[in-house]
Amino acid sequence: MALSLADLMAAPALHLKNMGSTRTPLTAPIDWVAVTELENPQAFLSGGELVLTTGARQGTVDAQRSFVRQIRRAGAVGIGFGIGFEHDAVPPALIAEANRWAVPVVEVPYSTPFIAIGKLVADARSSDHYTKLERLLREHQVLARALLTGGGLPALLRKLASMVGSELAITQYGGEVFSTAPGSGPNDADWHAVALSTGKRDASTLWLRKPFHDDGIVDYARGLISIELNNLLQRRNTARQIAGQVIADIVRGTLEAADATARLENLGIIPAAKNFVLLVRSEDEKSASLSTMTLPPELETAVAAVMKADEREELLIVVPAQLGDPAILGRALSRQMHGIGLAAAVGIGGAYSQANGLRWSYFEAREAASRGLDVNVPERLSLTSLLLASEDVPMADMAAEALGPLLAFDTAHGAELVDTLETYLRLNGSVAAVAETLTLHRNTVRYRLTQIAELTGYDPALTPDRVQLWLALAVRRLSPPVQP
Numbered sequence: 001m002a003l004s005l006a007d008l009m010a011a012p013a014l015h016l017k018n019m020g021s022t023r024t025p026l027t028a029p030i031d032w033v034a035v036t037e038l039e040n041p042q043a044f045l046s047g048g049e050l051v052l053t054t055g056a057r058q059g060t061v062d063a064q065r066s067f068v069r070q071i072r073r074a075g076a077v078g079i080g081f082g083i084g085f086e087h088d089a090v091p092p093a094l095i096a097e098a099n100r101w102a103v104p105v106v107e108v109p110y111s112t113p114f115i116a117i118g119k120l121v122a123d124a125r126s127s128d129h130y131t132k133l134e135r136l137l138r139e140h141q142v143l144a145r146a147l148l149t150g151g152g153l154p155a156l157l158r159k160l161a162s163m164v165g166s167e168l169a170i171t172q173y174g175g176e177v178f179s180t181a182p183g184s185g186p187n188d189a190d191w192h193a194v195a196l197s198t199g200k201r202d203a204s205t206l207w208l209r210k211p212f213h214d215d216g217i218v219d220y221a222r223g224l225i226s227i228e229l230n231n232l233l234q235r236r237n238t239a240r241q242i243a244g245q246v247i248a249d250i251v252r253g254t255l256e257a258a259d260a261t262a263r264l265e266n267l268g269i270i271p272a273a274k275n276f277v278l279l280v281r282s283e284d285e286k287s288a289s290l291s292t293m294t295l296p297p298e299l300e301t302a303v304a305a306v307m308k309a310d311e312r313e314e315l316l317i318v319v320p321a322q323l324g325d326p327a328i329l330g331r332a333l334s335r336q337m338h339g340i341g342l343a344a345a346v347g348i349g350g351a352y353s354q355a356n357g358l359r360w361s362y363f364e365a366r367e368a369a370s371r372g373l374d375v376n377v378p379e380r381l382s383l384t385s386l387l388l389a390s391e392d393v394p395m396a397d398m399a400a401e402a403l404g405p406l407l408a409f410d411t412a413h414g415a416e417l418v419d420t421l422e423t424y425l426r427l428n429g430s431v432a433a434v435a436e437t438l439t440l441h442r443n444t445v446r447y448r449l450t451q452i453a454e455l456t457g458y459d460p461a462l463t464p465d466r467v468q469l470w471l472a473l474a475v476r477r478l479s480p481p482v483q484p
Helices: 005-009 061-074 092-100 114-164 217-252 257-267 285-291 326-340 354-369 383-389 395-413 417-426 431-438 442-456 463-478
Strands: 032-035 049-053 078-082 105-108 168-172 175-179 191-195 205-209 275-281 303-309 312-320 346-348
Touching: 005 105, 005 114, 032 114, 049 061, 049 114, 061 092, 078 092, 078 114, 092 105, 114 168, 114 175, 114 217, 168 217, 205 217, 217 257, 217 285, 217 303, 217 312, 217 354, 257 354, 275 326, 275 354, 285 312, 312 326, 312 354, 326 346, 346 354, 395 417, 395 442, 395 463, 417 431, 417 442, 417 463, 431 442, 442 463
Parallel strands: 032 049, 049 078, 078 105
Antiparallel strands: 168 175, 168 205, 191 205, 275 312, 275 346, 303 312
């Protein structure tokens, strides 16, 4: 550890003598030794030095008092005055001024070279620095071992918390990923924030509760944590893509029951138990976040999957029914997404068992998400969802056959027949309401309905045909994802 004046006084080879007041403490650590013969050395001092001088420029009382004041303003720990050169003894005026300002003064005899004092202080500083480096290396090894021997990030953070003597937390997108004091809610007032770099724009932050002790270990830990977070992101993305491939096959109904059951079990989903789906459909360029975002703690044990549908990415979370209230879990997921900056709606499917039940829940969740609220609870199993989930009913082919001519006509002529049909069905077949909603003349609406009947072979004015067209539009909106 760094030496103090008291330590130097105790070194018999130096023969130093305290000339100041006994009330002046000699315990401040000495950062360095500065030898000077300037009248005012303040500009060359940074604080913490023991200033050694022979008093060559302090021939007058005023010069001696001024020298002490400059030393005090510079933050030096004391004055070592060498006698036997310009002065036979330490000047009384210098001692009086030093006592006035509580600046320690020691007498350095002629037989003690200044270099002997400097070497002693330097050796102590070097030893202290070497000891610190050894401790840091040991701490580095402890943290790396905690991370690499199976403990992972939680083990590393618990070790780091004991080293800095404080609680720690990690947040991503504003959501807590890990904390040694769960529920403490890190904030700018009581916690110190350290930015973490993972190569992703995920606003990862390491928080240390104030006060804490850091001798350099936090910077090293910061690098380890960043690497581990990046690895977690990559593993999370891979796991969700794999799960997405399995669930996409189940949604499309291409797997035999036994095969579907086995593949779900490999993902950690128990088909015999009831599960429900939480679904988020990305609407913007932030869709990449769905494959890597951290789930709220309430959903940590659920299985997350990502798959493509209509050129948009979907995040599905298959949740065991016993995990909690679907609406509460849906709100937790919505809050997490808002922290990322995703404004997508959360759709909730019903709780069912077996692979077919998972398909029904998926279509219910997609239908619910289309209602546009932040969190959309499921309605009773709809006819559309039931038919879509049935592999024996070619709903997608029926929808393509019914709507294909309308879509082709709209594309070729810049028309809006599909939009008109959707509005007409949504408004329960009221021509007047459609005309008002679309800002059209009623005759224009009637003309478009005639075109729809001619192109599709289904007359929207007839109830059986209207049901057929309504189902086709619902299938188009909720059609299963197509694997790339």
